[in-house]
Amino acid sequence: MSPARRRRLGPNLNWQIILPVISGTLLAAGVGMAICFGVALAGGEGGTAAFGIPAAAAIPLGAAGLAGAGRLRSMPLRPRDGFFAVTAAWVIAAAVGAVPFLVEGTYDRVGDAFFESMSGFTTTGATLLAEVEREPDAILLWRSVAQWIGGVGIVVLVVAIAPATGLATQRVFHAETSGVTAERLTPRIADTAKIIAGIYTALSLAAFGAFWVAGMTPWDAVNHGLTTIATGGFSTRTASLAAFDSLAIELVAIVFMIAGAINFAFYWLALRRRDHLWPQAAEVRAFLLIILGASTVVSGILILDADGPSAAEAVRQATFTVASIASSTAYITADFDQWPEAARLGLFALMFVGGCAGSTAGGLKVIRVVLLGKAAAQEVQRQLRPKAVQVLRVRGRTFSEEVRRGIFAFFTLYLFVFATGTFVMGALGLDVITAASSSAAMLNVVGLGLGDIGATENFAVVPEAGRWFAILLMLMGRLEIFTVLVLLTPAFWRPDVA
DSSP: OOHHHHHHHSOOOOHHHHHHHHHHHHHHHHHHHHHHHHHHHHHOSSOHHHHHHHHHHHHHHHHHHHHHHTTOOOOOOOHHHHHHHHHHHHHHHHHHHHHHHHHHTSOSSHHHHHHHHHHHHTTOOOOOOSOGGGSOHHHHHHHHHHHHHHHHOHHHHHHHHOSOOSHHHHHHHHHHSOSSSOOOOSSSHHHHHHHHHHHHHHHHHHHHHHHHHHTOOHHHHHHHHHHHHTTOOOOSSTTGGGGTOOHHHHHHHHHHHHHHTSOHHHHHHHHHOGGGOHHHHHHHHHHHHHHHHHHHHHHHHHHHSTTSOOHHHHHHHHHHHHHHHHTTOOOOSSOGGGSOHHHHHHHHHHHHHOSOTTSSOOSSOHHHHHHHHHHHHHHHHHHHOTTOOOOEEETTEEEOHHHHHHHHHHHHHHHHHHHHHHHHHHHTTOOHHHHHHHHHHHHTTOOOOSGGGSTTOOGGGSOHHHHHHHHHHHHHHHTTTHHHHHHTSGGGGOTTOO
């Protein structure tokens, strides 16, 4: 086939950039499965074939691809290559991650295994398992490892370990990370990725130690340490953290759920560059105030409810649930679907706010919500003073008109995708509350909602077609919509577009 013919068939993608990202993804998934293979071998409960076979294939393929990337030089900075590479990495990770579920027999259908895997890597935390405890330890660990890998960002890990550097890694890094503007802590993107991965690992180890001291077994502490910092919410128990019934464990979870939902750049800047801390500090402060305010309001609602718990128990349940939903972790200690409507609506709104930009949390992100509020207030003032010059500013940091337009565009698309998801889920037979909350749960990578997918339920009620659609919503939510939507536009597939 002639080069001209190939150009007419599809976009002119630079595979020298894309293949190292895919190879790094395979290697990361393969190493994770190799660890689970070791657990299966030591425990003798099963899972050796489920993890040994795919690990034996993924590790050499990934290593070979990265070895070839060592010969690359800086590539042209093109958006289409980064968007395609990042989206392909997540889809491939979920596809490879589904293999152990199928081989072990956890799921019989490819779609169900793919749903569980995508839910893990995107840190959504939605599951189809009715009884988590029945699964082998290796499967439970794989769910936790998948969330940990996905939490830090597959591409961030790849950029940190891949030998290819330069503008190519800048593009895939920026397409992967979340926020209004990309955080760059060092001149080299690879060094920035290593810093983020290091902070993430340190927090994970701290969470493991804290859970262990609080009363968990080392096994439970490892799994929950991985999924708490990832704000993923997978647990070794069907009842989630409610199964432990421990105030100490819940307090540890609250601390590290919030820690995982804070911009990782904030930690580095707090330690090394205090003069540049204020923009991130403003978002962190707003996030903490949202959690404090929401916890206070929900606690008050539960205390005033005639059928509600005692005041102390109301504060305990409300604080934990608010932190869990706001951070998009979705651990459970209480059946909030039985709470008064006002409390349930508040939790539903928190799903959309999410955590800080540059964290493992989902949602719109706090900085966008803050800027949306300020921009809306400025538009109201503009009606009274049309000629006034207004600057979008947060704690001394000025945001350009381009950022303002981008935020409004993102918010509009976010609502459109949510509305579309609600319509699709409703058309498939779910009631309005379940349809809306399932769409919100997937898009905001929260993993639980209201109605038939409430705190004590799972996503088995969602029809098979709805699960495939939910997979798309999870991917769009994790990659913040634009990265995926770009691939769905006809312009992307035209060879004449740079």
